Every structure is written in C-alpha cells, then in structure tokens.
Amino acid sequence: MFITTLSINVGRSSANRSLVMDVFSFVDLLFVVDPPRKADGGGVVHEHVDFDLFSLVQASGVEVFVRSSLSGLFLLDIHDIVTCVIMYDVGGVRRRIGGVYVPASTKKLEWSAYEAAWHDCDFLMGDFNAKHDSWNQASRTGKMHISDCHGL
Numbered sequence: 001m002f003i004t005t006l007s008i009n010v011g012r013s014s015a016n017r018s019l020v021m022d023v024f025s026f027v028d029l030l031f032v033v034d035p036p037r038k039a040d041g042g043g044v045v046h047e048h049v050d051f052d053l054f055s056l057v058q059a060s061g062v063e064v065f066v067r068s069s070l071s072g073l074f075l076l077d078i079h080d081i082v083t084c085v086i087m088y089d090v091g092g093v094r095r096r097i098g099g100v101y102v103p104a105s106t107k108k109l110e111w112s113a114y115e116a117a118w119h120d121c122d123f124l125m126g127d128f129n130a131k132h133d134s135w136n137q138a139s140r141t142g143k144m145h146i147s148d149c150h151g152l
Helices: 014-023 068-073 108-118
Strands: 005-009 029-033 051-056 062-067 075-079 083-090 093-101 123-127
Touching: 005 093, 005 123, 014 029, 029 123, 051 068, 051 075, 051 083, 062 068, 062 083, 062 093, 083 108, 093 108
Parallel strands: 005 029, 029 093, 093 123
Antiparallel strands: 029 062, 051 062, 075 083, 083 093
C-alpha cells in the first residue's frame, strides 16, 4: 500500500491550514506543524470534507489529519509537544512515521531530549529548526553565504 504523506508548517494560521488541505486534498496523512492555537494552547477546530482530525495534544507543535476513508488504518504511538508518531501495517510489517515541530527557541539540551522519540521511526519529517555552531547571527537573519556552510 502506498501512503501519500505531507508535513507542512502553516505558521499558526487557520487560513494557511485550510489552503493546504484544499490544495493537497490527495494526501492520505497530513502532519500540520506549528498549527493554529487558542490563547490557552488548545487547538483551533477545523473541519474538512476529505480529512478527519486524527490526533491533537494541547500545546503540541503538531496536529495530524487523516483522509476520512483511511482513518481505521492508522494507530497513534506517541504524541507529545514536539512529535507525533503514527503506526500502520504494510504487508504484515508495522511502520512508524513521525511528524516533528521543534520551535526555533529550543535549546540544544531540550532538542537532544526530543530525539529519543525519533530513533524508531521508519520515516520522519517536519520542521526541526536545527542549528549548527557555524551558523552565525547573520545566517539566522536570512543572510547566509556559502562560506558559512564550510565544513558542514
């Protein structure tokens, strides 16, 4: 079985999430990263004719939608504030696919702690906001030069 999957950062915008769901309506499994949030960290309700909300955790950077006709195919493995891992079977083999959103403000020590949930995934996608010591302040402001990447 072939499963079409998408992970996309909508920048906390309900309008962006709606647009993504319309444009990519052919997708089977959709990880929405940096989803819209209420002031208390709760999710913003969204209904779409082709998708069902599969998993949402308060204050999480990931919400998951599944094509309505495939809802029974997937099982939830992990859903915390940065990671959501979904399981499904393919030819009797269990697969794990994860969606990730690590906020840009995350410190290295915190970032490293989240990695444990990612090791057992067969597929992992998302917005990791990864940083490298050689990326100077100019790089983080979008003024990165090829010389900044030397040795990566």
